[in-house]
Amino acid sequence: MKHALMALIFGSFTFGGAASPLTQAEQQAWLEDIDFYVQQVKTQHIQPFHTLAEADFYLRVERLKTQLPVLTEAQVETRLMTISRAISDGHSNYFMMSGPHQHFPFRYKFFGDTLRVIDTTPKYRNLLGAQLSSINGVSVAELYAQLSATLPGVDNQYSEKTSFEYYLSLHKLLLGLEIVAEGQSALFKFGTGKEEVSVQVSPVSMSEFGKLSSAYSRTEPELTAQSIGMPGITLSLLRQHKAAYFAFTSYPKLEQIIAHCEDLQATLRTADSRVIIIDFRGNGGGNFYSGLALSACLQSLDQIDWMQGVYVLSDGETFSAAMTNTVQFRQILNATVVGTPTGGDPNQFSENSVFSLPNSGRRFSLSKRYYPFSDVQSDAVYPDIHIAPSWEDYRTGKDTVLTYLLSQLNAHTQLPALIE
Template sequence: MKLVYRLLVITLCSFATYADTLSIKQQQAWLEDINFFENQVRTKHIEPFHTLAENDFARLLKELKQDLPLLSEPQVEARLMAITGAIGDGHSNYFMMSGPHQHFPLRYKFFDNKLHVIDATKPYQHLIGAELKTINGLTVEGLFELITPLLPGIDNQFSAKTRFEFYLTLHKLLLGLGLIKESAAAQFEFELGGNTLNEQIIPVAMSEFAKLSSAFKNHSDKFNMLDIGMPGISLNLLKENKVAYFDFNAYPSFEQVIAKCKALLKQLKAAKSKYLIIDFRGNGGGSFYNGLAFSSCLLPLDQFDWKAGVFVLTDEHTFSAAMSNTVQFKQILNARIFGTPTGGDPNQFSESYRFVLPNSKRKLSVSKRYYPFLFEDTDAVYPDELIETSWLDYQQGNDTVLSAVLTEIEKIENNTCSN
């Protein structure tokens, strides 16, 4: 009922949007799209009403159809996002960015529950490091409460934060919720060094926004990463080749893993690497079967310390297949997990069935499988060693998680030598 209450609040807020309402022709097109959406959810999702009751789903769609003459396109999309979000799993999503959109030219990341600007386009670079306080008078806390029920890719409170960091920049979403006006700058308030900064900011094209760094700051660029022929996975040999560090940023195909496995084994044998680090931070998923193929490739190497020398790094961006492989590698590789909790739920509805609405061409997905990877009541894979990154470490480019693992490896080495 809490989700439905939030949806009702969203519905009321959306009528405050300052944008043109739909024409009769547009209303008919969206009506067809909504009916198509309903059919896809009912027939393609493995269990569509595991969280949102079927009668509430039907009622929300009926109300949306009735309201079409009063709504603008951003309002319709916000409502569809809300209904899809209420289905209640991170693989059932409405992708608002599959249509035309703009972004406010800032990137954010939470540190100690404060939302900092981590990058900005040239006119606003003086805001880097500032804490966002309000947009058009609404606090970050209020925005979070209002926006997160709509967002795609949310399994738990950790992925909710990462999605909010990104989608707070999406102009059309804020417009659909009635938080900003169509052709007017939004009023942003920041705090920096004890001073309040007020800025009137207008959105920019996606192409301009895309030049900004992501909220996940990948420190592997400090290393001489080696191309192993598996796109999305790169290797660095640390500590005089004793540590094989894999930056597993994205998923290669199964065929690519198999084709390059022998060459990788030869490389690792020559290096005589003893310790293994697999970094899933920032990895939003792919096919966990391909991740299992990668682990299968490594298993023949008896040179690794399979008892105490395997580590997996995670953060709130570790989602879907990357989360699944984290659980599996803990089980089959005896890995220890360092970092922060995963954004993915190990007992999850998963495996996206993707479809496109026939008229608007907006893209959506619903879950077609369910995987219980941990037979316990939990919402994330929690690390064996919780290592968080402070704003200061982030600014200075200090990888506190990797440093903690390398320190642990030194302890293992020292204990081995002393014995």
């Protein structure tokens, strides 16, 4: 869901300004937009007040309307993000990035409680790997506390972290929270291990920020990925382990999996693969029926060790359909889940509809289905083998989780129940 979410929000609109309080005309336009938003929440969400009390929802809305004369556009949108976040399901969100926006030029990733720069523009290349300390004097812990109430795509503490990693770069959100000021650079402080570095940073365009992902390429284990006709899924044959590794980063269409199933089966039979590894890390979701089609395709292969030879890799970005398939593969493929907890809740509100506000054109989504995928109440799918990537491994290109799993397969040892 979260990657599909990103595809929805790269629109370009010209409504209002972010620096000064709203004009009378803009206030009226936002009043109409807010009323439209409220009406859709009431009528289109399958159960809008499953967590947030209805009275509290209306109180928040009325407070926003009352404050419109003294708010900027960024503050209005930040409050709408906060109201959507309070609905408390990761598929009901307000998309600030569906309007004009900029980003500070850093991509971040948590390693434990340390937030590090994993990619940036050439101007700040010396800060790769540095630990963010503060923005305009606001510490990372304080930033987290302030942003957490606004973040979209959140089902639990794990998806909250991954959402924070991304949205901390969003200039307009930091404007709305009054952490940065319009038209001014922001003071970023980083720890490099040897010293603290302070730098004034200005936001960049979405097109420039969109080029950033991670400057650290995986080099270990060495994989040779091949297309299997299923866009979003590649196959690497690890012959020394008799393993088939599927990098399942996004969801192909159901018919694409069905059309190429027989070819995939023939490839795995020829390779005499006995172990299946399906990697859902970083997968924000799609159509979980496509994932089920892949499992159905694989199940006819009697050569697979169906007792101890199927593994699913997960992390905090494993969300929506990817989380669902993680639950399902544990059940129907007898899979062992390896990695860190999923960002998705196994009992989730999902399958959202997307709406556009009539005046501003901003978009928001609301859940229209509920899926209880687990009889046990839990906020995430917790792995059978817990392994968190280390900064040192990440820095050197080593995939901590996959390397560990393959080393155990190579040693022909039974994997322990939990690795901390």
